[in-house]
Amino acid sequence: MISLSGSNGRxxxxxxxxxxxxxxxxxxxxxxxxxxxxxxxxxxxVREIEAVKNVSFDVPRGTSMGIIxxxxxxxxxxxxxxxxxxxxxxxxxxxTGRISTLLALGVGFNANLSGRENVVLGxxxxxxxxxxxxxxxxxxxxxxGIGEFMDAPMRTYSSGMFSRLAFAVAVHMEPDILMIDEAxxxxxxxxxRKAADKMKQLMESARAMFxxxxxxxxxxxxxxxxxxxxxxxxxxxxxxxxxxxxxxxFLEVGEESFAFEDL
Amino acid sequence: MxxxxxxDDEFTSQFHVYEPHRAGIPPIGPYVREVWRRRxxxxxxxxxxxxxxxxxxxxxxxxLVLNPLxxxxxxxxxxxxxxxxxxxxxxxxxxTAGLFAFYYVSACMATGAGSVIGAGKLLLNTAFPRLLLxxxxxxxxxxxxxxxxxxYLVIALWAGVPWSPNMLVAVYxxxxxxVFGAGMAAFFATLQVYFRDTSSFLPYVLRIWLxxxxxxxxxxxxxxxxxxxxxxxNPFYSMMGGYGDALVRGTMPPPELFAISAVWALLAFxxxxxxxxxxxxxxxxxx
Numbered sequence: 222m223i224s225l226s227g228s229n230g231r232x233x234x235x236x237x238x239x240x241x242x243x244x245x246x247x248x249x250x251x252x253x254x255x256x257x258x259x260x261x262x263x264x265x266x267v268r269e270i271e272a273v274k275n276v277s278f279d280v281p282r283g284t285s286m287g288i289i290x291x292x293x294x295x296x297x298x299x300x301x302x303x304x305x306x307x308x309x310x311x312x313x314x315x316x317t318g319r320i321s322t323l324l325a326l327g328v329g330f331n332a333n334l335s336g337r338e339n340v341v342l343g344x345x346x347x348x349x350x351x352x353x354x355x356x357x358x359x360x361x362x363x364x365x366g367i368g369e370f371m372d373a374p375m376r377t378y379s380s381g382m383f384s385r386l387a388f389a390v391a392v393h394m395e396p397d398i399l400m401i402d403e404a405x406x407x408x409x410x411x412x413x414r415k416a417a418d419k420m421k422q423l424m425e426s427a428r429a430m431f432x433x434x435x436x437x438x439x440x441x442x443x444x445x446x447x448x449x450x451x452x453x454x455x456x457x458x459x460x461x462x463x464x465x466x467x468x469x470x471f472l473e474v475g476e477e478s479f480a481f482e483d484l
Numbered sequence: 485m486x487x488x489x490x491x492d493d494e495f496t497s498q499f500h501v502y503e504p505h506r507a508g509i510p511p512i513g514p515y516v517r518e519v520w521r522r523r524x525x526x527x528x529x530x531x532x533x534x535x536x537x538x539x540x541x542x543x544x545x546x547x548l549v550l551n552p553l554x555x556x557x558x559x560x561x562x563x564x565x566x567x568x569x570x571x572x573x574x575x576x577x578x579x580t581a582g583l584f585a586f587y588y589v590s591a592c593m594a595t596g597a598g599s600v601i602g603a604g605k606l607l608l609n610t611a612f613p614r615l616l617l618x619x620x621x622x623x624x625x626x627x628x629x630x631x632x633x634x635x636y637l638v639i640a641l642w643a644g645v646p647w648s649p650n651m652l653v654a655v656y657x658x659x660x661x662x663v664f665g666a667g668m669a670a671f672f673a674t675l676q677v678y679f680r681d682t683s684s685f686l687p688y689v690l691r692i693w694l695x696x697x698x699x700x701x702x703x704x705x706x707x708x709x710x711x712x713x714x715x716x717x718n719p720f721y722s723m724m725g726g727y728g729d730a731l732v733r734g735t736m737p738p739p740e741l742f743a744i745s746a747v748w749a750l751l752a753f754x755x756x757x758x759x760x761x762x763x764x765x766x767x768x769x770x771x
Contacts, residue, residue, distance in 0.1 A: 243769045251770075252681040270769075305502050305611035306768050308510075314502040322609050331602070333536045342532060345525035346612045348518075 231317050233398055233429035234280040234303055239312035241273040241295070241302050272298035274453040275312070280446075282317075285420075285430040287440035287461055289468055290450035296433045299450065300400050303431070318397025318428070321347070332376035336367065336386055339375060343390060357393050364419075365389035366412070385412055392419050399423060402433040417443065437465050508762040515761065519613045526620035533595075534624055548628050549635050552587050556580040559700055573643035578732045580639050582699035582724055584632040585658065589665045589720075590690045591625035596669020597676045597683045600767055607768050614764040615757060618669035622662065640732070648734030657727035657737075660745040664719060667752030670760035677763070677770050698724050715740070719748035 248255055248266045259266060272295040280286055288296045301307040303314055304322045331339065337358050344354035362371040365385040370378060378386070391401060399420070420443055424430055434440050440447055440461050447464040449456045451471075457464050505511075537544070556579045563579075564571050599617040600607070607614070640647075676682040697720035698706065706714055706721075714721040726741035 243766065245766075245769045250680050251678060253679045253685070254681060256679065301608075301768060302502065305500055306608070308502045308505060308765060310504055312503075314500075316500040316502070320500075320611075331532070331536065331604075334532050338532050338535075342525065342528055343606060343610065345522065345528055346606055346610045346616075348522060348612070351524055351528075 231315075232279040233282045233284070233317055234431075235315040236276055236278050236299075236303065237313045237315075238275050238277050239273060239299075239302060239309040239314050240271065240275050241298050241307060242269060242271050242310040243298075243307065244269050272453055273302065273309075273450075276450075276453075276455045277312075278448060278455065278458060280429055280431075282429060283424075284446050285424050285432065285444045287444035287447040287464075288431060288433045288450065289435075289437065289440060289447060289465065290456075291472070293452070294450040295453040296450055297402055300402055300431060300433060304400055316398065319395070320398045320400065321391050321394035321396030322400045322402075333374055335373055336371045336375055336378070337362070340386070340390055344394065347394060349394070361386070361389045361393050364393065364415075381409065381412075388416055392416075392423060396423075396428065398429045398431070400431045400433075437469070441465060505765065508765065509758065510761060510764075512761075515613055515615075519615055519619070522612060522616060525612070526616040526623060529617070529620040530623040530627070533620075534627065545631055549631050552583045552632060553580065553635065555587075556583050559583070563700055574645060574732070577636075577640050577643040577645050578702065578728055579700065581636055581731050582697075582728060584629065584636055585661060585724065585727055586694055586697070586699055586720070588625055588629035588632075589661050589668075590694075591628060592622050592662075592665030593668045593672050593690065594683065594686055595621035595624055596665075597672035597686055599669070600673040601676055601680070601771065604771060607771055614767060615670060615760060618673045618760065619666060621669050621673075622666045625665065626662065636731075645732055646734040650730050650734050650736050653730035653736065654727050656742065657723050657730065657745055660749040661723050661727070663749035664723065664752045667749070667754070667756030669756070671752070671756035674756075674760045674763050677767055693718075693720065697721060698728070702728070715744065719745075719752065722748065 244267050246266045247268055251266075255266075274295075276299065288299065290296050298307060300322070302309050303316060304320050305316070306322075308314075331342075334342075340358050340361055341351075341354050344357065345351065349357075358371075362368070365371075365382070365388070367378075367382050367386060370382060375383070388401075391399065401420075417439070420430065420432075424443075430443075432440060432444055444461050446458070447461040448458045449464050449468045456471075457467055556576065560571070560576050560579055563575075596618040599621040600614065603617055672682060672686065694700070696714070696718055698714075699720075703721065703725040722741045722744040726737040726745055729735050729737040729741070
């Protein structure tokens with residue numbers, strides 16, 4: 222633990238018996254037409270998904286927490302629950318501080334708008350004032366290294382520019398708690414190094430960070446704690462090397478198999 | 485688990501508690517405060533979408549006026565042909581006033597319907613009161629409606645409708661239409677998440693609604709036996725009737741039109757926004 226200097230020692234994030242269940246449809250495009258056809262056949266396309274089951278943990282200030290697990294383990298849902306996007310179905314989650322999220326890779330939601338417009342809209346939605354957002358837009362453009370593309374429509378971006386911009390937005394919102402989902406695979410080697418440095422720098426200001434990654438080496442490098450989720454349940458919590466060892470043993474895959482995803 | 489005082493800050497930046505929502509509806513007080521605090525987002529969203537749709541260009545603006553104006557011309561011909569002629573300038577003024585207002589409310593519904601789906605990744609990434617999205621669509625619709633006001637005034641001048649202070653009463657009915665439109669925008673935005681063909685059906689619904697409302701005819705043209713029915717069941721009957729009375733005829737609309745318009749507006753807003761809020765947790769997993 223780097224510091225517990227928080228206002229009253231409250232953990233940055235406290236997850237108490239949280240379960241997240243949601244109903245979603247397996248249809249490609251849900252329409253009235255399909256609903257009527259299905260009704261005629263007596264089928265239902267709606268499934269209930271128990272993404273996170275009764276998970277509890279506390280994260281003290283200054284922790285950087287890696288979350289690992291196979292696809293569909295509930296990692297992203299847990300992040301959404303902590304970010305308040307998908308409140309828990311039961312249990313309680315307490316978060317102290319401003320959260321910045323980089324989930325599902327992206328800032329851009331309207332490809333016809335410029336990068337700057339998307340950044341401004343994202344910042345305003347996250348509750349920043351217009352002045353704060355405008356101040357940050359230039360810093361973000363610099364960090365992402367996209368130059369004049371900042372004012373071009375996002376549909377003209379390469380996928381690397383897209384994810385570099387997304388990462389830049391997340392780290393420039395001056396977050397107390399940063400949540401990053403599979404974002405480090407973005408960009409070229411140089412940008413990855415820059416991103417890792419920026420994240421270490423953010424960690425030094427005693428903020429909490431969550432990192433969801435399949436690149437186990439980056440969890441090892443950047444995190445000082447890790448949890449392992451499997452099908453929505455918390456399997457293990459501990460030091461990253463131990464958790465990763467248990468997880469890889471569980472998968473029966475050698476660590477060299479994912480070495481190419483590394484930072 | 486007991487609620488704490490701090491639970492108020494669901495969306496603010498300091499201390500957040502996320503718990504299951506009671507009956508699926510987030511706490512209303514903090515929700516409304518956050519909507520107000522982030523109103524700038526809705527405004528910017530609407531400005532950006534108007535920029536993207538080229539509304540700012542001269543021809544974009546011109547088209548917003550030209551479209552309902554041409555429609556008014558078409559309906560003017562249609563009604564004149566069907567009724568064997570005899571509808572004059574004043575009817576044309578009535579027609580344009582009604583169509584401009586009707587297209588305003590239907591734009592609220594149509595852009596509102598696409599607002600949540602269109603926000604895509606923003607929904608997946610950020611926690612904010614989603615109601616801002618349909619409200620932003622209402623702002624867009626309003627700004628597109630604004631340039632039609634001077635056009636109507638020119639037509640009114642040409643048609644020689646009586647000018648009177650009663651015309652200001654039309655603002656009240658316009659307000660009712662806006663609140664009504666906001667509620668319907670939230671309603672259709674939610675429906676669109678579950679049924680993506682909502683926006684394909686919507687134009688037909690709106691077209692029928694237009695024909696059932698006193699826009700292509702006067703309220704007194706409605707047959708006697710349907711009068712009460714339309715008055716109570718069709719929100720546009722009271723809103724358009726009152727709007728037309730005040731704006732085109734310069735008379736004071738009967739008090740029941742004021743009351744019924746307000747009831748419909750508040751009802752639509754209440755039902756639409758509460759339904760929206762009760763479903764908004766789902767949006768992130770349904771997009």
